[in-house]
Amino acid sequence: MSINRKQIISAMSRIEVSGNDDGLIPGFNVFVNMMPAKFWNSFAERLTRRVPPDMLEAAEFLLVNAAHECGYHTGYGIITSEEWKAVVEPMIEKAPEDVLHGAFAVFTAWGWAKSEIIELVPGQKMVVRAYDYYEADVVSYGASTKPCAYLIRGIAAAFMDLAYGGQYDPTGKTGLRTFQCVQTKGIECGDEYGEFVITRATA
Amino acid sequence: MTQYKKTELMLDKAFDAQSCRHLIAGNTTVLHCHHYTALYTQLAMDCSMLDAKALLAECSEDAWEEFLHGYYRTHNITSVRDRISLAEQTYAAAGLGRMRVTCAGPESGEVTLEHSHVDSGWIKKWGQHSGAVNYIGVGFINAMFAAVFDRPVRTFVATETQSIVSGAPCSRFTVAVR
Numbered sequence: 001m002s003i004n005r006k007q008i009i010s011a012m013s014r015i016e017v018s019g020n021d022d023g024l025i026p027g028f029n030v031f032v033n034m035m036p037a038k039f040w041n042s043f044a045e046r047l048t049r050r051v052p053p054d055m056l057e058a059a060e061f062l063l064v065n066a067a068h069e070c071g072y073h074t075g076y077g078i079i080t081s082e083e084w085k086a087v088v089e090p091m092i093e094k095a096p097e098d099v100l101h102g103a104f105a106v107f108t109a110w111g112w113a114k115s116e117i118i119e120l121v122p123g124q125k126m127v128v129r130a131y132d133y134y135e136a137d138v139v140s141y142g143a144s145t146k147p148c149a150y151l152i153r154g155i156a157a158a159f160m161d162l163a164y165g166g167q168y169d170p171t172g173k174t175g176l177r178t179f180q181c182v183q184t185k186g187i188e189c190g191d192e193y194g195e196f197v198i199t200r201a202t203a
Numbered sequence: 204m205t206q207y208k209k210t211e212l213m214l215d216k217a218f219d220a221q222s223c224r225h226l227i228a229g230n231t232t233v234l235h236c237h238h239y240t241a242l243y244t245q246l247a248m249d250c251s252m253l254d255a256k257a258l259l260a261e262c263s264e265d266a267w268e269e270f271l272h273g274y275y276r277t278h279n280i281t282s283v284r285d286r287i288s289l290a291e292q293t294y295a296a297a298g299l300g301r302m303r304v305t306c307a308g309p310e311s312g313e314v315t316l317e318h319s320h321v322d323s324g325w326i327k328k329w330g331q332h333s334g335a336v337n338y339i340g341v342g343f344i345n346a347m348f349a350a351v352f353d354r355p356v357r358t359f360v361a362t363e364t365q366s367i368v369s370g371a372p373c374s375r376f377t378v379a380v381r
Contacts, residue, residue, distance in 0.1 A: 013218045013225075017234060022318040023295030023302070030236035031324045033298040037231040039266035039339075043243065043259055050253050059250070066242035074236040111233050114223040132222045134231050 002093045003101040011087045012109035028077030037134035045138045067154025072176050076168045096163035103159050113152050123164045128156050130194040136187035143190030153181040160198050210285045212292035237324025244336050256338050263342025271350035290347040309352050312378035314344050322367035335363035
């Protein structure tokens with residue numbers, strides 16, 4: 001693998017992001033926002049703890065789906081951006097596998113999760129580990145029985161969509177949701193790291 | 204005529220190389236896109252059994268009140284005028300839009316959004332919508348009034364009376380004590 005994670009994280013973590021004169025942050029083909037992680041965590045946790053048990057799966061699906069669509073569209077914006085072309089593209093020898101490794105370095109640099117791919121079966125399966133992620137902050141003591149890294153699940157599946165799901169579709173009607181992700185370990189559950197297994201979607 | 208010098212927002216930004224987290228004024232902060240905000244908003248609108256629209260606003264209120272209160276305390280910002288100006292600048296720096304507080308008191312207020320991330324993002328993703336969608340903005344306004352007037356969260360409630368997402372040139376909110 002030719003991807004230099006350390007170099008990418010160093011460069012991409014320094015990108016200055018701030019609102020323009022309209023108070024908006026247009027970039028990577030989307031409007032970006034920059035909010036306290038506490039906001040996102042609070043909503044996901046309060047929602048999933050308050051819904052009736054028979055509605056939990058549906059609520060979690062929608063939280064993952066939000067990240068899945070975000071990861072698909074913003075992920076495409078990132079891998080076609082000038083910043084990507086300058087920093088990551090020169091390192092790519094084998095696509096799309098190196099693109100995936102580079103994408104997780106950017107994912108780390110942007111503060112979503114300190115994560116990396118530990119197994120990749122091209123076109124079929126990917127296993128990701130996250131050693132620090134803000135979603136785990138919902139647990140300050142003990143271990144939860146409910147994994148809650150909905151963002152990582154969605155983004156990881158989206159990155160596989162972009163790599164192996166066919167041509168990018170800005171409408172999201174094709175290409176999106178060709179992969180699914182299951183969280184098998186979580187820092188919030190008492191594990192040393194979060195682990196995520198991404199495979200072809202079955203539904 | 205009294206000259207007033209605007210207090211500039213000074214955000215202490217840092218990247219923790221060990222945890223790979225971005226911190227602004229000591230708060231873990233993350234970048235997200237309009238797809239994410241639009242889908243969280245849609246989820247809140249669909250989940251009526253929990254009144255998740257109010258839940259989304261409350262989560263925004265809690266997060267932003269902590270942020271603004273912490274900023275005022277750290278920088279010893281005591282005047283209402285400075286606090287409001289800094290909150291408006293915070294809203295813009297976060298990419299949430301251009302906010303103007305047109306009046307504010309310990310009982311009520313009026314706020315205008317000339318640009319709005321949530322509204323513009325919704326329009327970009329799905330087109331116009333017949334009703335208000337900016338529950339994140341409502342939460343920010345509630346938090347701002349609480350922090351500005353040193354009151355606890357849930358003291359104020361903002362109501363959106365016109366919306367960019369519905370075709371209005373700007374969004375307007377009235378604020379009252381609950």
